[in-house]
Amino acid sequence: MAGIHWDLTALLNAAHAPGSRVERHLWLVHLLEWLRHEGGETPEGEPGTVGTPWPVRRLRHLLNVLDRHPEHRVRVSTLLRETLAGLDAPGLLADFGFAPRHGFFSELADRLRLNFLPGTPETRDLGELFLLIFDDERDPEWIAAIDDRTLRRLLALCAEDPARLPWQHALIDSIELLASQIRASALSSALRQRMDPAGLGDRPFHQVVEAAAALRQGLSEGATPQQLQQRAQYLRAVLDACLRAAASVRGHLDEYGISVDLVFQLDQLRARAERVENLLACLVSPDPLPDLRHLLLELARASAGRRSLRALFTQHYALLARKVTERSAETGEHYITRDRDEYRHMLGMALGGGGIIGFTTLIKFAITALALPVFWNGLGAGLNYALSFVIVQLLHWTVATKQPAMTAPSMARKLEGIASDVALGRFVDEVAHLLRSQMAGIIGNLVAVAPVVLALQGLSWWLAGKPLIGQAQADYVLHSTTLLGPTALFAAFTGVLLFASSLIAGWVENWFVFHRLDSAIAWNPRSIAWLGETRAQRWARWWRDNISGLAANVSLGLMLGLVPALASVFGLPLEVRHVTLSTGQIAAALGTLGLPLLHEPAFWWCVAAIPVTAMLNLGVSFALAFRLAMVSQGLKLQDRGRIYQALRQRWRTAPGSFFFPPRG
Structure with a gap:
């Protein structure tokens, strides 16, 4: 029974019920292939054929032919019944x-x-x-x-x-x-x-x-x-x-x-x-x-x-995405400010985080000066970043670029019931809160990181008579962080890594909870014997509260250091451009080359890259996280027009609300 596009005569002549089971099954396969084939025989005089799919038209034609030829009808009917019976x-x-x-x-x-x-x-x-x-x-x-x-x-x-x-x-x-x-x-x-x-x-x-x-x-x-x-x-x-x-x-x-x-x-x-x-x-x-x-x-x-x-991944990952975003949303609430007191508190947290990143920047230069092999240089940089981010977390400070991936799921909660005007208003308020929080975080980080780096450079000039980084490293900073190069592309890539770290944080926390490790730490006999009952319960609560942040910080730090190193093994010229780290590097170059650098266009092209890097770091990570949150919530995309219109209306009537908290 070779061939795909059989004609109807050949199909009817091949309808032998006494044949083997495989032959009967092959006949059904070829029958469906004939039904799907467009053109050829059509049911003459049948009503409603215009716009009717070809398989339906051919099925009607087959039934009409069988009605006109009883011998074929008996053979086809017998074949179908015996096939189904077996x-x-x-x-x-x-x-x-x-x-x-x-x-x-x-x-x-x-x-x-x-x-x-x-x-x-x-x-x-x-x-x-x-x-x-x-x-x-x-x-x-x-x-x-x-x-x-x-x-x-x-x-x-x-x-x-x-x-x-x-x-x-x-x-x-x-x-x-x-x-x-x-x-x-x-x-x-x-x-x-x-x-x-x-x-x-x-x-x-x-x-x-x-x-x-x-x-x-x-x-x-x-x-x-x-x-x-x-x-x-x-x-x-x-x-x-x-x-x-x-x-x-x-x-x-x-x-x-x-x-x-x-x-x-x-x-x-x-x-x-x-x-x-x-x-x-x-x-x-x-x-x-x-x-x-x-x-x-x-x-x-x-x-x-x-x-x-x-279809398999789409169907079964919706609930998983929801749990990841819900866990991230609980963390993200800590990064959203809603009044002036919280705004000032965020500025203080960001100043502390920026100060830590200042030290991180100079340690990164020291690791680079060791001229280690590519992988070990990347691992050293990653561990440096990870340790710094963990210290920032433990001191209850913040790094602005971590905020959007964590706050997008929290904001997505406000999209529930968005069809109502009240829910839409809450969502617009949350967007304003979020943008103000990002502004506070970025300002705090950048205001702190540059003075810390310059102060350390000045201290080195005073004590040792030379800067902490050499002229070659300073020249490389001016060459690599300029807006005229691929800085924008690398900044967007860094935004992807920021999003990935928040996703890893949700997964790790879910894994921690799924295996009930907090309960194991609190009540396992070995834990109690080693730590004591009170301390074991305190450690269990601490890990439950901090596992998400630790996973995000460690994974982000290691990715910032290792991903470019691993990419270079495959000949991919990928680098990271983190706005706070880049600002610290530019400040370090200024501390090495001195005030005459302020008259060089190359320096100002690097300064111009800072807001672009910030926008892409935050924008890409937020867009990816918010998209995941929308998928997890099963939101209706037709409401986007209403959302955009409401945001434009708020921008026209109260643009300052996106940058500064209200007085009330």
Whole structure:
């Protein structure tokens, strides 16, 4: 049966039911290929063909031909019935579209296999054959366009009595199988411990299996349609209770954390409950035709998305992104000022952070002067940065460039319910608070870092008669930090690293909570024996409060030092341009070359690069973090116009609110 674009005559002549199972399956594959082929045979005289998808038009044409040729109709109908009778229907109805194992990474590996390894029609699993037949992502479009008359005629080929759905046993088997899978997944320790105990009080995950068994018993005992409807309604009510209990997991994520596999299991549980609803509708509906079309459409969509890696990541990372941003948001609240007292406090914190970075800058020059190999030079610089950022954190000071990646998720919280004017006003207020906070942070850092570096340089001139850095290093600073070079590109790249550090912070804190390390530190017998009960509990609280900041600071410092070093190994000329560090370097060059440098254009081109570097550091990291926050919150993009309009209105009426706190 070679060839792809078969004509209808060849298909009808090849419809031999007594053939082998593989030949019958291949016939179905070629039938779908013929249906998708545009052009050629069309249903003559059929109404509504204009705008109808080609597969539907060709399906109507096939049915018309079979009606005119009874011998072909008998052969095709026999082939379809024998094919369906020899396949395991629950493989499609209960298993198709779900991962065979409860794990995100096992599903990822399975999708990679489906993308790069061919499938075989030699199978007894209807789900595997369905995936092989409906392998075009456009299949759901034409399946949704099949009208009732055409679908009923198609069912007549597959069943002797098209008025009744002939696969009741397959449907109820699949419902029971899905109910068992829902119970097994929900009662695993990872999910069970995170559910609200109140939702488990009536044992809904045990009842769902019992309700499915009761429905089967009603079918076997010949229950009336009304009795079947009652049992189906009871099963639906139990499923709702199961979904409510599963939804309560989100309320306990702050205490227990989240993992990729856990999110994946939650999605699978909800999808299985939806599948049970679809099968129930086909089983007990007086007219199952619309429900059957909906079920077929959902299965076709599952087939189209079965190979999609993007769909897998998009579907299962939304909740993870939400938890990362929520944890970052709690930290980000500390970086937002809302009144003059907080604004002055932020200035003080930024002044302290800028002073520490002044020492960091000169230590970086000392490490460079050692002329270490590239990797070790990068590691030394990274450890220098990381230690400095940790000291700033422990002293409760701040570095401005860390703020936007942490504050964007906090601001995204104000986008909840943005459709209302009140929520929109709160969001605009938060934008103003955020911009003022960034302004205070930058001003404080830059006002402190330059004088500290110049003072240390002056002290070195006074005590040793020479500056802390040589003329060659000062010339390199003027050459590398100028606005005329790739400074803007490197500053944007540094913004990406700033965002990545906030993401790492959220992940590390989630990992810390997920494995309950704070509880282990507080109550593990070894911890208590080593630290004492009071000190162990104090250490547990300290790590819980500071793990996010430590992860952000250490990861940021190491990335600022190591990423350029590792990039150079591959010949990539990447460098970092951190606004506070760059300002300190320029001040160090001025301290070495002296006041005559103020008359050189090269110096002022470096000074001009400072606001550009600040804007790109802050803007890129904030944009990436805010985008992640929007995805995690599931925000409606159509509200962006209202947001921009509200921001423009605030700018016209009160521009000063974006730079200075109000008097009240």
